[in-house]
Amino acid sequence: MSLSERPIGVFDSGVGGLTVLRALRAALPAESFLYLGDTARLPYGTKSEHTVVRYALQAADELVERDIKALVVACNTASAAALPALQQRHAGLPVIGVIEPGARAACAASTRGQIAVLATESTVRGGAYARAIARLRPDARVRSLACPLFVALAEEGWTEGAVAEAAAARYLAPLAGQADTLVLGCTHFPVLATVIAACFGPEVRIVDSAATTAAAVRRELADRGLLRDAGGASPAGWRFLATDGAERFAAVGARFLGALIAAANVELIDL
Amino acid sequence: MSLSERPIGVFDSGVGGLTVLRALRAALPAESFLYLGDTARLPYGTKSEHTVVRYALQAADELVERDIKALVVACNTASAAALPALQQRHAGLPVIGVIEPGARAACAASTRGQIAVLATESTVRGGAYARAIARLRPDARVRSLACPLFVALAEEGWTEGAVAEAAAARYLAPLAGQADTLVLGCTHFPVLATVIAACFGPEVRIVDSAATTAAAVRRELADRGLLRDAGGASPAGWRFLATDGAERFAAVGARFLGALIAAANVELIDL
Numbered sequence: 250m251s252l253s254e255r256p257i258g259v260f261d262s263g264v265g266g267l268t269v270l271r272a273l274r275a276a277l278p279a280e281s282f283l284y285l286g287d288t289a290r291l292p293y294g295t296k297s298e299h300t301v302v303r304y305a306l307q308a309a310d311e312l313v314e315r316d317i318k319a320l321v322v323a324c325n326t327a328s329a330a331a332l333p334a335l336q337q338r339h340a341g342l343p344v345i346g347v348i349e350p351g352a353r354a355a356c357a358a359s360t361r362g363q364i365a366v367l368a369t370e371s372t373v374r375g376g377a378y379a380r381a382i383a384r385l386r387p388d389a390r391v392r393s394l395a396c397p398l399f400v401a402l403a404e405e406g407w408t409e410g411a412v413a414e415a416a417a418a419r420y421l422a423p424l425a426g427q428a429d430t431l432v433l434g435c436t437h438f439p440v441l442a443t444v445i446a447a448c449f450g451p452e453v454r455i456v457d458s459a460a461t462t463a464a465a466v467r468r469e470l471a472d473r474g475l476l477r478d479a480g481g482a483s484p485a486g487w488r489f490l491a492t493d494g495a496e497r498f499a500a501v502g503a504r505f506l507g508a509l510i511a512a513a514n515v516e517l518i519d520l
Numbered sequence: 521m522s523l524s525e526r527p528i529g530v531f532d533s534g535v536g537g538l539t540v541l542r543a544l545r546a547a548l549p550a551e552s553f554l555y556l557g558d559t560a561r562l563p564y565g566t567k568s569e570h571t572v573v574r575y576a577l578q579a580a581d582e583l584v585e586r587d588i589k590a591l592v593v594a595c596n597t598a599s600a601a602a603l604p605a606l607q608q609r610h611a612g613l614p615v616i617g618v619i620e621p622g623a624r625a626a627c628a629a630s631t632r633g634q635i636a637v638l639a640t641e642s643t644v645r646g647g648a649y650a651r652a653i654a655r656l657r658p659d660a661r662v663r664s665l666a667c668p669l670f671v672a673l674a675e676e677g678w679t680e681g682a683v684a685e686a687a688a689a690r691y692l693a694p695l696a697g698q699a700d701t702l703v704l705g706c707t708h709f710p711v712l713a714t715v716i717a718a719c720f721g722p723e724v725r726i727v728d729s730a731a732t733t734a735a736a737v738r739r740e741l742a743d744r745g746l747l748r749d750a751g752g753a754s755p756a757g758w759r760f761l762a763t764d765g766a767e768r769f770a771a772v773g774a775r776f777l778g779a780l781i782a783a784a785n786v787e788l789i790d791l
Binding site: 288289290291295296297300370397398400401402404405407410411412414415416418419492493494497 | 559560561562566567568571641668669671672673675676678681682683685686687689690763764765768
């Protein structure tokens with residue numbers, strides 16, 4: 250198999266990164282994808298940097314052994330903690346995280362430079378978004394807010410209704426009048442975008458990393474001459490690896506991917 | 521060290537089992553305890569039985585190597601999935617789970633035999649509570665309900681207020697008029713007992729496994745002549761092991777234990 254025919258590896262702690270896979274597929278319809286969700290050890294967002302780095306390196310090794318041509322770290326927590334370690338270990342491979350593209354989207358959208366980052370505890374603690382935004386737009390005022398319950402709400406499918414509304418109101422009250430742009434800094438959060446938006450006026454913009462990450466991956470592959478030839482014989486597609494619970498992965502994942510997943514297409518692996 | 525001087529090992533997926541440790545300490549004030557929270561891989565409640573058994577065996581091995589005299593499986597999910605495997609592997613050791621004591625408490629409390637079990641997805645799927653209750657009280661009508669968001673609410677400390685109330689109302693609506701007794705079948709849920717109780721009339725009883733498990737442990741140690749001599753020289757106490765995040769363990773754990781935990785007293789280990 251020529252290098253450009255190989256799949257793009259996508260790694261996440263679980264199913265949230267399927268929102269990124271969805272955007273990748275839209276931006277790169279000719280490519281094939283190999284998605285790995287570390288469902289046995291999710292969530293990463295409440296864990297220490299040391300542990301997240303260790304888990305991310307193991308997941309990347311597994312994908313690299315399966316001959317990917319690029320690695321997308323779809324998990325914000327893993328991108329924030331482990332991107333330098335992953336890039337160092339797989340120096341020959343394009344390794345792209347979601348933090349820098351998310352920060353870029355926020356800076357482009359923000360009118361007054363008042364940017365709020367909604368993320369997991371671990372991503373907030375590490376400060377990677379705030380640093381990336383400060384590099385791109387030194388005048389920006391960044392506030393970071395950990396919203397761990399949003400992960401559970403998204404997994405439960407309670408993306409609207411009284412519980413989601415009350416949780417959004419409680420988390421977001423401190424941001425009233427303090428932000429012109431919100432970054433959804435966790436791949437679980439886009440499915441809650443409507444409820445989050447309802448806490449603010451229409452002038453507040455909401456961005457996530459998915460579309461800008463897909464654009465960054467496309468650019469990087471083009472620069473390296475690694476884009477798959479759309480005229481190739483075999484149709485592109487996606488395959489899934491999970492470290493636990495193929496059925497749960499398929500059932501919950503469909504909400505994030507926006508497409509059905511057959512449990513039989515989810516291969517269980519050990520990391 | 522004589523056998524009875526050894527600590528009692530207590531194992532949980534994270535901090536929820538500290539509600540059981542609290543009850544153990546109250547029932548057995550002369551004993552010392554070694555608590556292990558597998559915080560790097562929590563939660564167990566959304567994971568498959570196979571994975572939960574593997575993790576539970578690893579945690580038990582670690583405690584047994586540290587010379588415990590009995591093992592308490594404080595985690596409902598691990599008790600439901602792994603108790604037979606743990607008892608088989610450590611046949612010389614008293615190994616006590618929380619399901620049987622919880623079922624016993626429910627059967628004793630229930631007036632009409634209408635028992636509802638609130639638990640994690642994994643515990644509900646496995647059906648261990650329903651089987652244990654049916655053995656003790658064949659006439660009982662058991663309904664089991666997975667309430668995964670309660671875990672996140674308890675960890676976040678949102679144990680009262682609009683979010684907890686809305687979540688309890690949504691989960692518990694199907695039980696209206698259907699239960700005279702509720703079992704809190706996850707160690708995270710006792711901190712939400714007030715909000716849960718408010719969804720029912722005062723005639724509905726709420727029980728958890730903590731007190732009955734502590735009584736079962738006391739009985740088992742007495743039967744085997746393993747109770748610690750209260751007149752011994754060194755005062756009893758507790759020590760903590762965690763697989764990730766000593767500071768988070770101490771901060772969140774205090775809510776469940778009902779006592780302060782110093783992060784310096786939490787030893788980080790690898791499983």
